[in-house]
Structure formats: structure tokens, C-alpha cells
Amino acid sequence: MKPVRKAILPVGGLGTRFLPATKAMPKEMLPIVDRPLIQYAVDEAREAGIEQLIFVTSRGKSVIEDHFDHAFELETTMEHRGKSIDILEGTLATPGDFLFIRQQQPLGLGHAVWCARRVIGDEPFAVLLPDDLMQGSPGCLRQMVEAYAKVGGNLICAEEIAPADTRKYGIITPGTRDGVLTEVKGLVEKPDPAEAPSNLGIIGRYILQPEVMDILANQEEGAGGEIQLTDAMAQLIGRQAFHGVTFQGRRFDCGDKSGFVTATVAFAMEQREIAPALRDFMARY
Ligand code: UTP
Numbered sequence: 001m002k003p004v005r006k007a008i009l010p011v012g013g014l015g016t017r018f019l020p021a022t023k024a025m026p027k028e029m030l031p032i033v034d035r036p037l038i039q040y041a042v043d044e045a046r047e048a049g050i051e052q053l054i055f056v057t058s059r060g061k062s063v064i065e066d067h068f069d070h071a072f073e074l075e076t077t078m079e080h081r082g083k084s085i086d087i088l089e090g091t092l093a094t095p096g097d098f099l100f101i102r103q104q105q106p107l108g109l110g111h112a113v114w115c116a117r118r119v120i121g122d123e124p125f126a127v128l129l130p131d132d133l134m135q136g137s138p139g140c141l142r143q144m145v146e147a148y149a150k151v152g153g154n155l156i157c158a159e160e161i162a163p164a165d166t167r168k169y170g171i172i173t174p175g176t177r178d179g180v181l182t183e184v185k186g187l188v189e190k191p192d193p194a195e196a197p198s199n200l201g202i203i204g205r206y207i208l209q210p211e212v213m214d215i216l217a218n219q220e221e222g223a224g225g226e227i228q229l230t231d232a233m234a235q236l237i238g239r240q241a242f243h244g245v246t247f248q249g250r251r252f253d254c255g256d257k258s259g260f261v262t263a264t265v266a267f268a269m270e271q272r273e274i275a276p277a278l279r280d281f282m283a284r285y
Helices: 037-047 062-067 072-080 084-093 109-114 141-151 164-168 210-216 229-234 257-268 274-285
Strands: 006-010 052-055 098-102 125-128 130-135 154-160 172-180 181-189 200-208 242-246 250-253
Touching: 006 037, 006 109, 037 062, 037 084, 037 125, 037 130, 037 141, 052 062, 062 072, 062 098, 109 210, 109 229, 125 141, 125 164, 130 200, 130 257, 141 154, 141 181, 141 200, 141 242, 154 181, 164 200, 200 229, 210 229, 250 257, 257 274
Parallel strands: 006 052, 006 125, 052 098, 154 242
Antiparallel strands: 125 200, 130 250, 154 200, 172 181, 172 200, 181 242
């Protein structure tokens, strides 16, 4: 079984749900307390042992690349003023291991993943959607890599969602369950609640085999007129092992305003310097 060394971070989307905030700034750079969303995803990938990070970007997203580089003027000025720049350490890319690929048109998540096919080659790979912010230790991808070591094949993060919300998610037809692992018998993208095979939704973490790239090459538009990763993954079922992993931790949907604000509160409450004042405020509010 080949180890998972590469991860794709699709960041080519338009982020329309956050307009006007995302008119000139990528959604992935919106901060949760003091770190942009993208950095949480990068930290999670690194913790899981990922060596190469492939960002699928689009126009207007180059600030993401800058975030993982030196900020010469800032660092020099801070040093002259005797301020520590240690806080910036985790933001630096490992030279040669952060790759940026352009998705020229936002044709969908499946298309974004396919844009990275040449770099993936014939290795298994992870996909992390930075919108889904995972809180827990070990991190979500690390838990999935541990599950991968046991069962191999393809893995998606699975979470029980509200039955009324099936139109927002890829939904799993579940098979047998063994601890955190659920066999995946089928997948359908954004079904109506009446037609959904379960309320087990796909969350934005995946470990996939490279064969999915060949399927994506010929994948037609699906739900919402976009090339859907779910539709391509569904074709792997029966050909390769396919499991859902239940994350032991909390997930926040930061692609959505209420999820974003909830995440801000939850992560702020983890910070000792700001938690007491925030708790006081919320009690009064
Ligand atoms: P979303 O469905 O959240 O779309 O994409 P979006 O465009 O980012 O946001 P809204 O709905 O307009 O507010 C899920 C993930 O897939 C990426 C996004 O960047 C996000 O990480 N994506 C989506 C792409 O990289 N390319 C695409 O063509 C579509």
C-alpha cells in the first residue's frame, strides 16, 4: 500500500456566500481568530504527514501564495523594533513542496481536483476543503490516514447531518459499520431529503486512489451544472475499497456565515487570553 504523501487543496471557488467580503480577498484567507482558514488546513495536512501540498487556485488568489512566503518588510521592521517573528514560523512553505496550479474556470470541485492530475501521478492523495474547519486532536486527516493504514482504498470523512440538509452534501448509502469505519455502497450528490439514501453526509476530507483522475477526465456535469467529485468517486465503488470515516472531533462549515461565526466563537474560547472576556460578553448579550 503506497503512503499518502500528497494533498490537494482546492481553493478555486468564487466564495459568493461571503460577498462582499470576498470580492477582492479569497474566502480561504478569512481569519478564524488569528489564522486564515487555509492555514488551519495546511497545519492539519502537515500533522497527518503530508509532504507535498498542491493548491488549485484561480484569479485573485495569489495572496494565498504570499501567505506561505517570507514577508520581508514586515519581518525586518518587526526585528528592528525588537518584536519576535516566531508567530510567523508555521506559515512558511517547505521549499519545493508547495505547488500552485491554476483552475482557469470554476467548473466544480471534481474539475479542480483533476487540474492536479499531473502532479499526483500514480499515488494515492488526500483532498482537504479549507471551508470545513476541523477541531480535534489528532486532526481529522491524521485520523483518516490511520484508518487508511488499516483498510486502504478510498476514504471520505462522513458525518450525520440534519435530514433537511441533504441538498447541501454528497450523501452516502451506508453498508456495514465497524467502529469509526462505515462501508460505502453508493454516493449521490445533493439529493432531495425524500430521495436521500441516509443522512450520512460527505465532509471535505478525502483520501483517494489515483484512478479517480481517469474517471474525472471524462466526467460530465452533475448537480448545479458542475463537475462533481462525488459522481466520479461513486464509479470507484465496487472496484476498490471505499469507506467513510467518522471524525472524532468537531466540524464547522466555514463556507457558510453561521458556521463561520460559530467557529470563530469555538476557536476563540480555546484561547486563554480572550476566552474570559468573550464568555462575559456572551453571558451579558
Ligand atoms: P463551494 O461549493 O463552497 O464553492 O466549494 P465556493 O465557490 O468556494 O463558495 P460559494 O458557494 O460560491 O460561496 C467547495 C470547495 O471547492 C473549491 C472551493 O474553493 C472550496 O474549497 N472549488 C469549488 C474549486 O476549487 N473550484 C471550483 O470550481 C469549485
